[in-house]
Amino acid sequence: MANPHELIDDRPDEGVFRINRAMFDDPAIFELEMRHIFEGGWVFLGLESQVTNPHDYFTINIGRVPALIQRGGDGVLRGFVNSCPHKGARIAHAACGQARQFVCPYHSWTFDSAGRNKGIKWKQGGCYTPGFDNDSHDLAPLPAFGSYKGFVFGSVTADVPPLLDWLGETAKLLDLVANQSEEGVESVPGSVTFTYEGNWKLQLENCSDNYHFTSAHPSYIRLLERRKAAEDAASNSFTSAMQSQRHWSGEDDEIVGGTFSFPYGHVLNFGVGTPTPVSPLFERFDWLTETVGEAQRDWMFNMRNLTIFPNLQVAENAASQLRVIEPISTNRTRMRTWCIGPKGESPAARKQRIRQYEDFYNPSGMATPDDTVAYEDCQRGFAGKVEPWLQGYQRGMATRKQGSSPLADRIALKPAWSIEGNSRLCDETVYQSYYREWARRMAGALA
Ligand code: FES
Ligand SMILES: [Fe+2]
Structure with missing residues (x-):
């Protein structure tokens, strides 16, 4: 793998700035970019006008992470990781739409438009432990989420500056x-x-x-x-x-x-x-x-x-x-x-x-x-x-x-x-x- 620190020749005092071609075609560099740039900070998600009405949603990837942006029945806009807490399947598949609830296609766990788990199929017969019951079964909210003048941003890491500072x-x-x-x-x-x-x-x-x-x-x-x-x-x-x-x-x-x-x-x-x-x-x-x-x-x-x-x-x-x-x-x-x-x-x-x-x-x-x-x-x-x-x-x-x-x-x-x-x-x-x-x-x- 190319060393990321050797891909930029930045010598302002000598008037030199060059980029190594490996910046664009090294798969290991791409992997690091996903982790440290796209999944390591704020990214743009969409416009609030795409989700004007209650239950409106759209999906987008944050790096490799599928995300679901949805306006709840209460009118609040939220961002989630689009992945079922059961075994990880994506629960929303369309680019956008309106849904009061999502039913996971794999084992039918259901979620409302605020990301709350509303049903676990055959919960009663499942012989679950209190340890399972004490866990949240809701969708994981994006650790950072916010909007400015209708432009919506999110991050899958919490370690980000406040949106307005960024x-x-x-x-x-x-x-x-x-x-x-x-x-x-x-x-x-x-x-x-x-x-x-x-x-x-x-x-x-x-x-x-x-x-x-x-x-x-x-x-x-x-x-x-x-x-x-x-x-x-x-x-x-x-x-x-x-x-x-x-x-x-x-x-x-x-x-x-x-x-x-x-x-x-x-x-x-x-x-x-x-x-x-x-x-x-x-x-x-x-x-x-x-x-x-x-x-x-x-x-x-x-x-x-x-x-x-x-x-x-x-x-x-x-x-x-x-x-x-x-x-x-x-x-x-x-x-x-x-x-x-x-x-x-x-x-x-x-x-x-x-x-x-x-x-x-x-x-x-x-x-x-x-x-x-x-x-x-x-x-x-x-x-x-x-x-x-x-x-x-x-x-x-x-x-x-x-x-x-x-x-x-x-x-x-x-x-x-x-x-x-x-x-x-x-x-x-x-x-x-x-x-x-x-x-x-x-x-x-x-x-
Ligand atoms: S993965 Fe969603 S219900 Fe099993
Ligand atoms: Fe052009």
Whole structure:
């Protein structure tokens, strides 16, 4: 097995940061990641809007641990390990649904929507001891569970910082999503799940990767150009929505975006946008000005890709996507994705949001397939370890600075590191934050 501490060549004083290819394809490293990262701390589980009514539930994996998130008959949202206390079978099998009770398919023990055991088949004839009777037969609750503005998180270890401490400044970035409506954020009905043949960290990195856009998505860019030529300049098109984002088309000296890094491996990359009617959020422009103020409003119209390490990504441009990264093995990853939007959005804006969402995202969209093919290409390339060190982590290193930046200051956001620059900068140091947190979490792995 590769030594996890030797997979990162981090020498800030010499201006060097490199990642060893074994980071992505060593099964023993994957095993340690599951134990120390996905099963060793907070992970994102879902949105409260997925479980609005009593008895609503959804299932998700926390690393390798199956979890059940359910709203009880009392209206309280709870998280459990989705495993029967009898012999361990999973009791919930669907991705989501509504159930007043679950009957375990193996020996029919039953549980209510608050996780309480409501029946043990043939209990009377079972000749159980008082020792058995004194045990709880309920589902095991997740040792840490909580939500912030409708974003639900959990952990299968109790040894975690309080949720708000762990989110830190990124709570303000979740506010930019949640505060788009007085009622908060919701997932649009329907979701898309797909897998790719590559390591989970390829998706982690790609969300923060501005450098690939013009290289990996030429057909999408050509299509935008064709549409632009064909459409009236004033039309409500996704073309103009994307082209109102200056992050990939700005003048050479113009500040068009950047990246922020936060403790615990959370990062944001962003592009400065212009509020225009082609954004489905534009109908709320005046309301947002009154309720959250100009600075937050303007930030809501910026292109923003937020990663809450290790598994939540919120991508906001002309439409908004919520992604959950679920590692399956070193070279296989499942993505669960949702279109999200402000609750109470008008039908016209919602329709516009969904059309723009379909245009760009998911296996049926015009960008995601380009990305997943690139991940699979990288994964194949990782087999070559003649030169093990990868060099894709150093753009921006000479300009990265500790602390805040003018655009962060506008919303009193305090990143640990920040970069602002032109459209050609395409900072890569933002990934260093992922791997420094990775190293911190893996620190005890060898012990
Ligand atoms: S494993 Fe659930 S009842 Fe036996
Ligand atoms: Fe992409």
